[in-house]
Amino acid sequence: MSLIQTNFTEAPPAPPNVMIIFGAGGDLTRRKLIPALFHLSAAGLLPKGFAMLGLDRLDLDDQAFRERIAGQVEDSLGAAFDRRVWEGLVSRIHYMQIDMLEGADYERLCERLSEIDAERGTNGNYLFYLAVPPSLFGPVTDRLGDVGLLHQSEHDWRRVIIEKPFGRDLESAIALNTSMHRNMDEDQIYRIDHYLGKETVQNIMVFRFANSFFEPVWNRNHIDHVQITVAESVGVEHRGAYYEEAGALRDMIPNHLLVLLGFLAMEPPSSFQAEAVRIEINKVLDAIKPLTPEEVLTHAVRGQYDAGTMPNGEKVPAYRASPGVNPKSFTDTYAALKLTMDNWRWAGVPFYLRTGKRLAAHYTEVAIQFKRAPTIMFKHTDVDELAPDMVVLRIQPNEGIQMSFGAKIPGPTMQVGSVNMDFCYEDYFGNRPATGYETLIYDCMNGDATLFKHADTVEKGWEIVQSVTDVWAALPPRDFPNYAAGSWGPCAAGDLTKRDGRMWRRIAVPKARIAAEPG
Template sequence: MQVTAQNTKPESLILVIFGGSGDLTKRKLVPSLYQLFKQGKLPHRFAVLALGRTDYTDDSYRPHLDEALQMYLAEGEYDASLAEQLLSSVYYLAMDPAEQSDYPRLVERLSQLDKQIDNPANYIYYLSTPPLLYGVVPQHLKHVGLNSEEGGALRRIVIEKPFGYDLASALELNEIYRSAFQEHQLYRIDHFLGKETVQDIMALRFANGIFEPLWNRNYIDRVEITAVENMGIESRGGFYDQTGALRDMVQNHLAQLVALTAMEPPVQFNADLFRNEVVKVYQSFRPMSDDEVRRRVIRGQYTEGEWRGELHRAYREEDKVAGNSRTETFVAMKLYIDNWRWQGVPFYIRTGKMMPTKVTEIVVHFKPTPHKMFTSLDGGTVPNQLIIRIQPDEGISLKFAAKVPGSGFEVKKVSMNFTYDQLGGLASGDAYSRLLEDCMLGDSTLFTRSDAVEMSWRFFDPILRLWQEDDFPLYGYPAGTWGPKQSDLIIERDHSWTNPCRNLTNSELYCEL
């Protein structure tokens, strides 16, 4: 594999944030910009223009962001002098992004800032807005000519997920984007791909000769991908009840982790060739019949439960959630990839709210040795496992058998562990910093392309349609447990889910809602 030359960062740039008074801006975007500024990675002449309906001015908006930096930067990261320098280049325009009549004022304000920082109309637009505006803002930008790269201007647009709610809406959104921007201008951001450990899946496979020969159906028995949280929906009830776990996590985050784990090595490591291989994985997902969906896909919703000494309310009791809601907070699925490398190897994926812990990890289970020569203190065989931990404590663990000291020939499973904090550099959890920098560089490798969005939805859309039928079960699981017991049924009889921490529960507590 060859790595192509690094793209170059523009000398001057204005980052335009739609939804500048929102939660994502203060929690993620501005702290990430601070990190880039601290490391000297922002363009030489740089400004931020935040847009929102809240009636801020430049002077009243900056203290609001300064408070956010103090709140959301890691302990010891905040420096008042650096924050003041960064925020002096931040500006605010009160406008309604949904109203086309407000956009001439945006053109005028950008023109003023261009003159102020000597910027040749280089703009990156960041859609930190409710999803309802994802199809509106690009059309309004086009109407006033802010989409055009005529004369060599840089114009890019960063789009947050969800990239549609089903196949039809995803296709409609893609058409809107294509009508206003070219594909090279579109940056669909998924912060999972900005995590260093996610990117290290590729380095682990393609930069190490010991793994790639084993990375196929001949040596790998199964792959598990888990992304769970030990919290509920917090204040997102209105959004989540219209979305659910499949749209929020499975169709994008987990599908991408499957693709990175299963993809073929690109000939060169550049954006187009890398994303071509991702699309090929999605094209290889084996479609499921209605009967197979019922057997291989389990959806659940958390119910009231006592966990760590506290009583946690049920999902249906959360704010802005319907009392008879059938929105899933848990999904477990068994899928296959029909290609030469992975034929017959099951991929098990799951995600859920109100689980016993917060963890995202990939567990690669290798096949056991063909002949058992040693007894095991762990009971049974000791197959090798490679665990790629994405969060928390980002790192990699290889589990293998070693002889127990003393007489006899008993073996026990042991681990070789690597954690990302051993390498230093940018904090491994600072995904937005990495992705914002990539966008400024014009490197779209870690951003999702239109055809990948469409191919992913073609696989998951039939599942959503089947879920609309009244007889498709939705299982309850008490808050603080590992989901409905029915999710265990999609794992073969000899296997079980790999849970980073065990939570003993009374199986009678499980119920169908």
């Protein structure tokens, strides 16, 4: 049972297994994976028969690796760190030096896993986490397959988690899926998207389908448009070389934003089982109309940040001044799209997507704006126009749901003002420490793929943006950089909504941090 259906404290422990992390010396393991295992252990969700085996090039033994990560994990967890929980977990953490391209090292890996099985009672169940560059996904799984570590039986299971990017275009995504399928069935592959580990994303289905007053109005008859915003206040930091190959569009939209759109727009699945949910999400992606080359010019906006001042007063350099970045780079650090669908529920409803680096706030939300009510009954009052009702799903930070609607302003005349009802997860359910990976790792251990991407979903996502990447590659931008760090993106992004008589929703950040919105 997925944590999407139950509470952390009520869920049973996962089955016995060894979690093998390729790239255990890296930043992801330190900041996210081991803290996630800590939280699962604190919640009683790791089985007695559990062990973690870290693999990397570092010449360390078990004890040296434990000492190396202990201080890092304590810093990452902060006030959530509990020494008793950590001591119970760290004793089950092992390490092995490995050359990931050397076949003989995988023979040694087989021997080490057999030892851990015997010592820890893990029953031969292996969860391989590939926290490595995508270029190693194929070679690593090939070598695991060569030594039989991906072969599963009725008595044990073998699963592999891979991190994005799942390719850089449609052709490479198909090649990656073909490579993975050489050694595994699709149900052994878990393509992880940490956004799907956030409570609000998982709650979209519950919000829609468990509340009978929303589903009847969740369609083109009542909804005017939808906005999905994934804003990042950080720059590319040390990822300049990677970002030069990716850019904002490739890095975020086929992965995070289109999956959010899928959960938001899908038809009710027959159940919360993985296959039923994936089928409905794929139907949404199939219904999205690919942009023609001509439409790309008016339905897609790209940007690159210049030097600027962040809302906290920090002065930051331009993207082109970042390490590993070409000083004349045309890479996009901002991307916005207008997408529409060819299906009965959403025909004529535009979906506006935007994402970018060095924006005014670190903020992710989905805003659903409803159509305005007719004002005919207010014709003899001071009311000229009614503000549209809106539902906002806040994904980060401060996860929650906000609803705005009209109410009479007290007084002798008829005046209508917008009021907000605001639900915060922390207020109702407490602030449970989490990295966003806990639910996903736990689900993988249980074989629940609901929150993971199917090969078809990945390829459909790339199909949707392919025309945009093709046009952008053929027509280099003339105005880069075109937005200042600390703003909300290029002015052209405002034109994307203005052409339709709409505007981007103003993100509600503290007054000291408010920056100008495009349009």
